[in-house]
Amino acid sequence: MLQLRSVEVARNYGVKLHVRSTFSDGDGTWVTEEDERMLEKAIISGVAHTFDEAVYRVQSVDRADLFAALADAGVNVDTIIQTGDEIVFSAPLGDGGDAESALDRASADCDRIDGLAKVSLIGAGMKSHPGIAARTFATLRDIGVEARFIVTSPIKISFFVERADAERTVLALHEAFELASAGSEREH
Numbered sequence: 001m002l003q004l005r006s007v008e009v010a011r012n013y014g015v016k017l018h019v020r021s022t023f024s025d026g027d028g029t030w031v032t033e034e035d036e037r038m039l040e041k042a043i044i045s046g047v048a049h050t051f052d053e054a055v056y057r058v059q060s061v062d063r064a065d066l067f068a069a070l071a072d073a074g075v076n077v078d079t080i081i082q083t084g085d086e087i088v089f090s091a092p093l094g095d096g097g098d099a100e101s102a103l104d105r106a107s108a109d110c111d112r113i114d115g116l117a118k119v120s121l122i123g124a125g126m127k128s129h130p131g132i133a134a135r136t137f138a139t140l141r142d143i144g145v146e147a148r149f150i151v152t153s154p155i156k157i158s159f160f161v162e163r164a165d166a167e168r169t170v171l172a173l174h175e176a177f178e179l180a181s182a183g184s185e186r187e188h
Contacts, residue, residue, distance in 0.1 A: 011124060019046040019122075023167070029179055044123035044132070044177045047170045051163060053078060053090040055113040055149060056099065060085050065106050073102035079118070079151050079158065088149055090118065090160075116148070117166035120158040121173055127154040139176040145169050 010017050010031070020028035031045040058066060066087065070077055075098050079090040091099050096112070103110045126132045136157055140147050145168070147159035161169050 017045065023171070043125055044121065044179065046122050046179065047173045047177075048120045048122060049117050049166050049170050051117050051166070052093050053116070053118055054093050054096055054099070055079075055088060055090045055116055055160060056103070057111045057113065058087045058089070058103065059109040061087070061106055061108040063087065066103075066108060069102040069106040070099060073098040073105075075099045075102060079149060079160075081149055081151060090149075115163050116160040117163045118158055118160050119166060119169050119173070120156045121177070122156045124155055126152070126157065133157060135176055136173065139172050140169065143168060143172045145172075 006017075009015065017031040018028055019031065029046055031043065063082070067077065070091070073095075075091050075095045077089050077091050079088070081088040100110075100112070121132070121136055123132070133152070137147065140161075143165075145161050145165045147161060150157070150159040152158075
């Protein structure tokens with residue numbers, strides 16, 4: 001997984017990024033800035049996935065109390081989505097016991113969803129290129145995979161899929177975005 005700050009530093013200082021695959025021994029993808037005109041283009045550098053997160057759906061709890069309890073328990077919260085009075089967040093599987101204890105202390109009505117994988121399409125310039133999301137979700141539709149809990153940022157689109165669908169999702173996105181080698185980067 002490429003972290004936002006690493007991509008920003010690389011872009012600002014002309015550092016080449018080398019994204020390698022966990023599925024093959026291929027050369028991977030080099031992300032470089034060879035031409036200033038590239039700053040205006042959407043640069044899709046890779047697809048990453050992780051199996052190491054659980055998703056929690058929490059109802060009717062104060063956000064400040066919820067995240068204070070999780071922070072006090074040392075839980076590293078990742079994806080956060082709120083719709084109405086429901087908050088959805090992900091956290092590392094290893095933090096599961098601490099997360100559940102914190103949720104109990106916050107008197108949160110919660111469901112934990114396991115068996116998912118997080119997939120992220122990573123690049124720069126996505127915010128100004130609406131076709132990236134369209135191509136991503138058309139690809140998922142074409143392979144019959146449902147994306148859940150979708151979040152976006154200027155450098156990535158992340159979503160959860162059934163764990164059994166993760167590898168084919170990653171490979172299909174690699175093909176759809178014509179990345180150099182069929183593969184992905186896995187978060188550790």
